[in-house]
Amino acid sequence: MKLNKSLIFTICCCFIFIKCKIIEEKQTKNSSFKSGKKWLDTNGDHINAHGGGIMFRDGVYYWFGEHKTEGRGGNTTLIGVRCYSSTDLYNWKNEGIALQVVENPDSEITKGAVIERPKVVFNKKNRKYVMWFHLELKDQGYNAARTGVAVSDFPTGPFKFLKSYRPNAGNWPINFKEEWKTETENTPVKWWTPEWYTYVKKGGFVRRDFESGQMSRDMTVFVDDNEKAYHIHSSEDNLTLHISELTDDYLDFTNKWITLAPAGNNEAPAIFKDKDTYFMITSGCTGWDPNAARSFKAKSIWGPWESLGNPSIGKDAELTFHSQSTYILPVEGKKNAFIFMADRWVPRNPIDGTYVWLPIKINNGKPILKWYDKWDLNFFN
Ligand code: DGJ
16 A cells, blocks of 8 residues: 555656656747747747748837648638747747638638738838738639738737738839730730740730739738838739839838739749848749749849849758748848748648748848758857
8 A cells, every 4th residue: 555655656756747847848948040840939839820921119029920720721721810929039929810810701801711921011100010911712722812901000919901902903013115005915825935935024914914903922011211111922823023012001002013023933022121232032833842942132122123043052952941931031130130031831731831040141242041950140240
């Protein structure tokens, strides 16, 4: 009997010890970036903010991203856009759902729609937080190709959905030649032929969608030094990027826009400005599979944009280290310090997707990405 009691006591102690160890392990503070590994938030759960972007406000970074769920259907939006906050970029507190999908089948953001790549910016004039995102309507695959906008008085939300649409209806891009506007040529039946390339470059797809508005899929939003904001998205069946100016309240398009890299098949645009140069990093179009990133630079947001090729170097450079760009984060208080943020998608169980964060170096006017198993912000010192 005595032996049994002490045995039970020992087992209990072991159990408590193991439990404490597990909790301790889950709550360990992060002090570096370890790309591609599970990234635990301050509750010990893997961060669920895919295709994300970051907004900095009053000393706090807010990370917004797609809340993915388990299983093959986990890429449709069943919950919404999740928000995390951090003051050091390593340790993130779950702030809950910033934009929630609704149970109403008549809503454009009904549960089961697809909300991707949310980006939040702060508007200094009206002191509102504005979220733009790629929206696909429920049960329509990727055919709707819309951009959606929501607004909040607080950084962590709740965000109120305002509208979604295909932008720039009835407006030509400012880099569109006069004679292209009246072309009547039909779309060449065969894609990727020399005639077809010429057709895309001379704005065939822009003309096709002129009345109804231009398609808008993978996107980001960028606020310039003068507080002007721009919406950058893949359009024309993901063939061409469009850069559009937003209105002063950031809630609409001014209809001033350009096309970039026609027929270049760029997705996942991410942009940053270093001194007086704009740099953009994008991916090719291979669904959830990684491919080689591309990079561009320009002295004006309206171009001309110069293509700089693949920014990645070293092992797995051709696959962007098995990831796809989502955002480029300027580190507050540091000069020339930019973090390339990317996703390692896991389509068979999207919630398991991990994050690749790498420092960007500018070498001879070109952004360079190199793999580090582990790095921290001292890299920029
Ligand atoms: C690649 C895009 O970059 C993702 O955001 C997502 O839309 C997938 N394609 C869907 O296949």
